[in-house]
Amino acid sequence: MSNQLSHKEHHSPGLKFPVVLLTDNLMGDANIGSLFRLADAFNIEKLVFCGTPINLNSNRLKKTARATYKTVAYEEWEDPVAAIRKYRQDGYISYGLEITNDSTQIDSIDFSNKEKIILIVGNERHGISPRLLDEVENKVHIRMFGHNSSMNVSQATGIAFYEITKTLPPLREK
Template identity: 55%
Template structure:
């Protein structure tokens, strides 16, 4: 028998993970990210760059009301917030393929608090934000393409990270 929201026994839990969304603009992706943030107990979302259109029907349908329950902040320029979070112990971790990135399956905890960064659908994480990151992890892919939808990649990354945080 398939269970409903009312009869699952999932533990309601929040992890010390904040998502920094660097100029993510797709309403469907933003809705999916709100939903992922709820599912994985993310502390909050920080939108950097273009503000999300929270009145979008596409975003609302995809988010399934999580845009009203997940904490978020919007900044045209999140530089000060990033500096404040890093000063308070957050390790800034990119989900991006770089010359130094490691596979997300090898994720290990370097700090108890994580500022997880995801980038724009076409251009990835901006060079300015990427330079602020303490480390980077990528998702190993086995086809010919070297990129993945931002919401899907965050889902995989959050699964691996919360797996480590739970242990």
């Protein structure tokens, strides 16, 4: 019989992925909380929230994030273009998660030769702003099979993290 493991019984392999997630004007506290959980689950470097300030006092955010908002590294920037330019200067390769006329299916990309990745996700309603999208080096999308052309930003981010981390070599944590 299988028994579910508790948090204390679960042992992390001690791997960290050189991925930063940059958000473009996210508004939903539940989505922000979910991104904290995903960042912890995939052990990425950092969350970068741009535009609307996040509200860490929100009960909805706290409930969704659980305690991860206390342990995941994050920063806030007013201007997402300034943020992406700074990270690109630091050697990060940018990927915007957006369906565009020139986007590539994310599951067809081999990230194994990438050292630092910054993944950009957009606003729940409008996606990545055109101004920021112009700064992004690579546009990627998740292949979808239904009639809708989008999905919830936190669900899409989870899928993207999975696709990236399955081929990206992790860093051994100290």
